[in-house]
Amino acid sequence: MRIDWADGQMPVLRSIRERFAREKPLDGLTVGLCLHITSETGVLVRALKAGGADVVLAASNPYATQHDVAAALRDSADVHAGPPEAWAEDVASVAARAPRIVLDDGADLLSALHAVPQLLEGMLGGTEETTTGLARLRAMNLTVPVFAVNEARAEKALNDRFGTGQSVMDGILRTTNILLAGQTVVVLGYGWTGRGVALAAHGLGATVIVCEVDPLRALEARMEGFAVMPALDAAARGDVFITVTGGQDVLRGEHFAVMKDGAVLANAGHFDVEISLPDLREAAVSVRDVLPLVQQYDLGGRRLNLLAGGRVVNLAAAEGHPAAVMDVSFALQALAAEALARGSFEPGVHQVPDAIEREVAALKLAALGVEIDELTPEQAAYRSLTSPPLGR
């Protein structure tokens, strides 16, 4: 039932599944997945199966596995979803099937495969979903092509911006039920995700301050209407702080020392090191749980409220990305798998081809009921004379 609900929210992947069912682009290929096992992943598995693939699956994060979904998928896929302590073994089991195509999230499966060269022999390539995974792959001696899904423009502009923006606010509201209008929200980091968080906070009526170390991003934040200042100045003004830098110790002792009583601290970056827990513990006289997922650190009169222990707030305190967001991500992955099956690419990390980005965008527009024009032949001829290729 939950896979069905997700399916209803993922029209792009559904449309790809229908085409895959007709064209069978993955016919006979073993496709290895190392992804969060959730209802949305269930919808992806359906599409790959429809395309003719033999799917073998392990969890990229065993703690996040939805076990009812894993059970439901066992009918149609080879699922390795044991307890957390069996996780490495599960990944190894998927690798041992020598998948021709790999959809990875954190590079664990690709790493396991590269450790056993003969497993790579017939491999066509893979995709990777995370910044961290891409950093690992770029540091490796990669012998297969891998598409950097999370560097796709559709992914950054839509998912990071809207999906994370909304779900971070959702996580904060579910844990605290604070009224955002009138509050000062400090967003630390103004990459795509930071933009999304800033926009959503602004959209719900908060006054937003942005902190950023990159001058070009800082300037963009300022031109887009946000106050920009050093974190120490912002620390004294904020009611809610959201870290989303990808870095560490973004909020630390010196910032805690000047924050207002009642301030709320949340992290939306990949790891739980953006808010310095050691500094927070050191500064605190006492700590107590005041609401589910809200720990209150008493700094001797001033109380700071840490959400979800500093873990990613939209995953820990809400439901992570909406299915509509995963729809675009997984559509990029399904089409990248098709491209690997049909074509031939050099080893190394590749950007997702423009044609795939455009196909996903076109399917999403169709799902939204939006029609657009095409250039007339005369316009196409004119454009080729005067303009760079489409794209930013």
Place this chain on the structure above:
Amino acid sequence: MRIDWADGQMPVLRSIRERFAREKPLDGLTVGLCLHITSETGVLVRALKAGGADVVLAASNPYATQHDVAAALRDSADVHAGPPEAWAEDVASVAARAPRIVLDDGADLLSALHAVPQLLEGMLGGTEETTTGLARLRAMNLTVPVFAVNEARAEKALNDRFGTGQSVMDGILRTTNILLAGQTVVVLGYGWTGRGVALAAHGLGATVIVCEVDPLRALEARMEGFAVMPALDAAARGDVFITVTGGQDVLRGEHFAVMKDGAVLANAGHFDVEISLPDLREAAVSVRDVLPLVQQYDLGGRRLNLLAGGRVVNLAAAEGHPAAVMDVSFALQALAAEALARGSFEPGVHQVPDAIEREVAALKLAALGVEIDELTPEQAAYRSLTSPPLGR
């Protein structure tokens, strides 16, 4: 602990409590409350007690009573919070105490008092929190003064707009986890609450369509940038529908007949009659629960998803108004109680005096750390010559 958390979110009421503790404006007066028994009401009770009042309390809606809060309040107030079937008796028990001042929510306590004239003898007056309660009071032969708290400008402009706007979105996200960006949200009704809902939906990236029967409100919606159209046209375009008219059968058979597969239906108006459940049931081939608080009506191919059975979505599926919203409402009530204790008013429904609105606004600004100017004597003199009194 929950009252403490709420207390931390209610600085205006806290500030009033501190003054009340010094000035004791309610000294020796019995104050009767018929309100939702929640942690926020607990903070109001603290303020009234600090002002010297003897507080006696029943629930305005026994199904919404937080029983841990009721238990915690028994130390300091006379609490009548029995099971729902004992509700009328509980209200009668509060009335029997012959309160001098009444804070009401739905006019049940004021009605009970008016049924027994001798209970009204020493009564100074009361406040009423709801539109429905005010309609009842205006239809009665009211023998005491009552302040219409929910017609206060602070209440409409801030609470209805920001509090309800945010909490309605919260309720929709908690139940469905849909991505609002890119969706078309149809808001039916453009009073203050409808504005809040439209703003919040727009703020999270949705395309908003407004339906409204009043041409002036419709024009305002249009000038404020929203598409405006008849409900039947909107029915065919919307992904999410939110009724907030105060009326009935706003969405009915003819609308369901043209809605898209997967449409979400939510009500944010006072009663569960805005979405016609009889019409929905009649049109449906089958109904099933697909997620908690989400019922799916299958209309033969097209599925409509009804949230919270058509009950108020921000109460049924989220946590209702944030404490910061109740802070302003209850501050208006506490100051209205003080005004009743200090002054003398004609029987009937009164607007909340401007001075109280300004005091609450000033305390809220102080809580937000905002300072403002005062007119210089010369400016005040000039203004008195050229301008109407302050106010919209």
Place this chain on the structure above:
Amino acid sequence: MRIDWADGQMPVLRSIRERFAREKPLDGLTVGLCLHITSETGVLVRALKAGGADVVLAASNPYATQHDVAAALRDSADVHAGPPEAWAEDVASVAARAPRIVLDDGADLLSALHAVPQLLEGMLGGTEETTTGLARLRAMNLTVPVFAVNEARAEKALNDRFGTGQSVMDGILRTTNILLAGQTVVVLGYGWTGRGVALAAHGLGATVIVCEVDPLRALEARMEGFAVMPALDAAARGDVFITVTGGQDVLRGEHFAVMKDGAVLANAGHFDVEISLPDLREAAVSVRDVLPLVQQYDLGGRRLNLLAGGRVVNLAAAEGHPAAVMDVSFALQALAAEALARGSFEPGVHQVPDAIEREVAALKLAALGVEIDELTPEQAAYRSLTSPPLGR
């Protein structure tokens, strides 16, 4: 030709003209106008004539008269538009015609009529367009009914907000061609016009600070997302200052003393006393014209740029209200004139009747091509039980 262009921008008045031509509600009545003689007023004259009126016209501000329009109107109306020094005489000439209905802007014509009681004998009443005029009328012993057009909700919410907001930005851009994005714009005063200016500045990318003496308005500004602070704090941060308070000396010596080099000063309030020119002159080492309508006051190193000599910037440096704004104002006036002709009202200042507001809103919606629903009979019956009458 200019009246034709304005006519094309004024569909509401055009629609009223068509009905007036059929129904002749002003048949045989002399209607006296004391308004700015502009192309928009020309369109109003056409509507009144179509309704059967005999129109007699003087300028409310002879310096603002568009003489080509005055000439064009002489065919159809009795126009008194002499040179400024003949202004009082012109107004007297209109009064001498003993108009039955008066449309006034500043109360000069109504005052002239009240000075000669016999001229008032057959008078049905009038309308007044300005705050200042209404203050004068309220201080008089008024013997006829007058509708307060600029207190109509349609006027405040639409015209003050959108018309003035846009035209003030227009005036600033025409004189300075500064880039608003990234600039800090300080808006002093948060009445309806201040809101409009703040919204338009924000809409063009500026960071907006609001200064306001009324705590309720200040709180609204803060909740609507703007920074709020005392004028002296804002003075040190702003790049552009816009006064719109209706008061005097809003920006004065103490503020000039802390402003940044290059700051721009503009007034959008009714009179040129909001920015203290005496203080500015006293503080300045030298003054020079640096661009048309831009005077630069050199305060010894820091230079402040005053626009339009402190006069209303959207009138002095742009073209005042767009015709679409005057369309709503003049439609209210035309319908108020009709109401005076058809009905009978007590002497004194009256709010524009709700029915007229709704008719104007409905015509404006029709002009925008917007359709809306009506309540079903069942809904109307239900509403009458539970709700206050429509309106804010």
Place this chain on the structure above:
Amino acid sequence: MRIDWADGQMPVLRSIRERFAREKPLDGLTVGLCLHITSETGVLVRALKAGGADVVLAASNPYATQHDVAAALRDSADVHAGPPEAWAEDVASVAARAPRIVLDDGADLLSALHAVPQLLEGMLGGTEETTTGLARLRAMNLTVPVFAVNEARAEKALNDRFGTGQSVMDGILRTTNILLAGQTVVVLGYGWTGRGVALAAHGLGATVIVCEVDPLRALEARMEGFAVMPALDAAARGDVFITVTGGQDVLRGEHFAVMKDGAVLANAGHFDVEISLPDLREAAVSVRDVLPLVQQYDLGGRRLNLLAGGRVVNLAAAEGHPAAVMDVSFALQALAAEALARGSFEPGVHQVPDAIEREVAALKLAALGVEIDELTPEQAAYRSLTSPPLGR
């Protein structure tokens, strides 16, 4: 005086001038400019001179030359600004000086130099400001390095978006004085400039429809809250049309045939071919000038109002880019000239180096009074492990 006013609006270039005056990075180099001769260019010339350059200058568009500025510059530069018919000769005169560095706008000077190989011998390189110029250069056999200034991120994100957005609205308001709130504005093309136009129109209260042929851009527009549809559907709904595609015949006969009476047509793309004038003339019964820069085409009952004859509306009907916009463009050019003087680059078109983008952004932030943080050494070390280099 006008160069002084512009200087006051160009703090980034002023700050570069001050450093150049100390460091003399261009000492003894002949720098050839082929740019619009405006007051802003005058400020650029001052900076280059301060850096030690010998400046020689021709107009890139002789019709846009501000002759008072040209005269004022003759003291400090070798200015060739004859009448339009002498334009080719003027460019040739600059080329004949064999400049070591060239700042070009349209590639005319670089083309002239490439026609005479010996003039290129000591040449260090150049910059180009326009898309069209870059297309020409990319089609040439370029023997020197050229920086693509208008492809810089600072240029796209700030100047195209905010500068053009504001100035296009300015041009439309100056010519028509229409009220944008409530109007439907159709933006054809959603590149950076289209985004800017859509944002500014939305910011002033218009309802915006976007037409776009690229599905990814179309999807972004939709997710950012705009209605998206084919141009033919939009044609029937719009009140104002703004073409900004870079293509031709974007609005043509089929669109004119369905437009509403009174529709306004404006072009903000580079050339006047986006609105098909031949089709417009063919469809029209008659044409007349109704306001300065407004031609009305009567299509037999429906009248379409063309602004500025279809030429770029912000240049033809307003004052083009604000100085603050040229500040960033010219700062990029000045620093690119310095980089060419100090370093050595391969022939061909280059992106502006990141370090230059960052320096300009940092100077602009300083000018806005904005401070930002730097990474701590620990943070920098951590980032180098986990993240891609800064940048989108």
